[in-house]
Structures are given as structure tokens and as C-alpha cells.
Amino acid sequence: KAGVTQTPRYLIKTRGQQVTLSCSPISGHRSVSWYQQTPGQGLQFLFEYFSETQRNKGNFPGRFSGRQFSNSRSEMNVSTLELGDSALYLCASSWGTSHRTDTQYFGPGTRLTVL
Amino acid sequence: SQQGEEDPQALSIQEGENATMNCSYKTSINNLQWYRQNSGRGLVHLILIRSNEREKHSGRLRVTLDTSKKSSSLLITASRAADTASYFCATDAQDGGATNKLIFGTGTLLAVQP
Numbered sequence: 001k002a003g004v005t006q007t008p009r010y011l012i013k014t015r016g017q018q019v020t021l022s023c024s025p026i027s028g029h030r031s032v033s034w035y036q037q038t039p040g041q042g043l044q045f046l047f048e049y050f051s052e053t054q055r056n057k058g059n060f061p062g063r064f065s066g067r068q069f070s071n072s073r074s075e076m077n078v079s080t081l082e083l084g085d086s087a088l089y090l091c092a093s094s095w096g097t098s099h100r101t102d103t104q105y106f107g108p109g110t111r112l113t114v115l
Numbered sequence: 116s117q118q119g120e121e122d123p124q125a126l127s128i129q130e131g132e133n134a135t136m137n138c139s140y141k142t143s144i145n146n147l148q149w150y151r152q153n154s155g156r157g158l159v160h161l162i163l164i165r166s167n168e169r170e171k172h173s174g175r176l177r178v179t180l181d182t183s184k185k186s187s188s189l190l191i192t193a194s195r196a197a198d199t200a201s202y203f204c205a206t207d208a209q210d211g212g213a214t215n216k217l218i219f220g221t222g223t224l225l226a227v228q229p
Contacts, residue, residue: 004157033216043203043219056216090157092217103148104217106158 002027004093004107012113018079021110023091025072031055031096032074033104034066037088046089049074050096078112086114119204119220127226134191136223138204139184145207147180148217149189152201161189161202196229 005024013019025032034046045058049068066076072093078085088111092104122137140147146165150158164171164180164187171178177190191198201224205217 035217035219042221043205045216045218048216058216088155092158103160103163105160106150108157109155111155 004091004105006089006091006107006110008110009108010111010113012115013081014115015081015083017081018077019081019112020075020077021089021091021112023074023076023093023107025074025091025093026105029093029095029105030072031094031102032068032072033092033094034074034076035090035092036060037090037109038084038086043090046076081114083114085112087112119206119218121202121204121220121223123223124221125224125226127228128194129228130194130196132194134194134198134225134227136189136202136225138187138189138220140187140204140206140218140220141185142206144182147178147187148205149176149178149187150203150205150219152203152222154200158203191225194225194227196227198225199227200225 007022031050033048035043037043047066048056052068063079068074088109090106090109092106094102094104119138119140128134144166146163148163149161151161152158162173162178164178166182175192180187201222203222204220
């Protein structure tokens with residue numbers, strides 16, 4: 001089975017621009033979560049989608065948004081980029097049927113640099 | 116804020132030695148997971164231990180969980196240079212609903228010297 005894929009792998013943007021990142025989950029997985037990883041804040045939860053519905057959202061400003069399509073693929077969008085948005089953005093997928101036992105499978109991440 | 120604090124922040128050992136990392140968390144959990152991350156790359160799931168389990172093994176990995184102390188430890192036996200990575204504990208969030216949100220610890224950077 002193919003793993004979680006994320007595109008693009010690397011991205012350079014300038015302040016004020018917007019960016020869209022894409023995540024394709026493992027086939028059959030219905031839940032997709034997004035995380036931001038920075039040296040200062042570590043790994044922080046952004047949001048989780050299940051069957052095209054946002055199930056949970058982390059403590060991030062409204063500039064961060066996402067969506068999930070009927071095939072479980074997900075995108076996240078960051079508008080009006082700030083320097084502090086530079087980070088590794090990780091996507092993870094799981095079956096999504098039980099939070100007690102689900103293992104999340106992570107993609108390689110998208111490295112976003114904001115200049 | 117981080118749910119988990121890991122100790123030590125960094126650990127350097129020789130190949131063949133054992134490595135122990137500790138994780139403490141703040142709130143009640145359903146399960147706790149350990150992940151490995153090689154430099155700047157995605158996370159790899161290592162092991163999941165449920166709140167009603169006390170110890171779990173997977174190959175050279177041994178995880179313990181003490182819910183009364185809100186702590187867990189990861190032991191890697193007979194370490195190899197390829198074990199060099201950052202190790203994170205992650206707990207599921209208690210928000211009353213079904214969720215796959217993970218809250219990660221601060222991580223332990225393990226360096227195994229050949």
C-alpha cells in the first residue's frame with residue numbers, strides 16, 4: 001500500500017502571499033490530520049477532517065484553513081503568509097473509526113519557507 | 116501548549132548501549148504513542164500503549180506506562196547508529212468526542228555513536 005503523500009515537498013513564498021498544501025492519505029483511510037512543526041513550538045495540531053467534515057481544530061488563526069474531498073484527499077491553505085508560518089507541515093491519515101486505537105501514519109511533510 | 120514533556124532533551128550513547136527516554140503528560144489519556152522522526156522528515160509510528168496496559172514490547176522497543184504518575188518510558192535496547200533520530204511521545208486529547216488529535220511531547224534527540 002502506498003503511504004501518505006504530500007505535495008509539494010518544498011515551497012518558498014513571500015510575506016503576504018497565500019499557499020495551498022496537498023495531502024493524499026493511505027487508501028481506505030478516512031481521517032486526515034494536519035500538524036505544524038517548528039523549532040520553537042514543536043509539533044502542534046492544526047485540524048482534523050473525517051468524511052469531508054472538520055472534526056477538530058487547533059489553536060491557530062483563521063488564516064489557516066483546510067478541507068477534505070470525497071476521496072479523502074485533503075488540502076490546507078494559509079493566507080496572508082507571515083514569517084512565523086515557516087515550518088514543516090505534516091499530514092497524517094488513519095482509519096478514523098476509533099480514537100482509542102487508531103495509529104496515525106504521517107507523510108514526509110511540506111517544508112514551507114516564508115521570506 | 117505541549118501535553119507531554121520529554122526527558123532528557125538530548126541523549127548521546129554508544130552503539131550497543133540501551134537508551135531510555137521518559138515522557139510525562141498532564142491530563143487523562145486513552146492511549147499513548149511513541150513516534151520517531153529522522154532529521155526534518157515525517158514521523159514514523161513505533162508503538163501504541165493503551166491506558167489499561169502497563170508494558171508493551173515491539174522488537175528492541177519496550178514501552179511502559181504509569182497512569183498514576185502520568186508518565187511513560189521508551190527503552191531501546193542494543194542501540195544502532197540507525198536509531199539516531201528524535202523520539203516523541205503523543206497522547207490523544209480528551210475532548211469528549213471521537214477525535215484523532217494527537218498532542219505531542221517536546222521530543223528527545225537521540226544520537227547513537229558508532
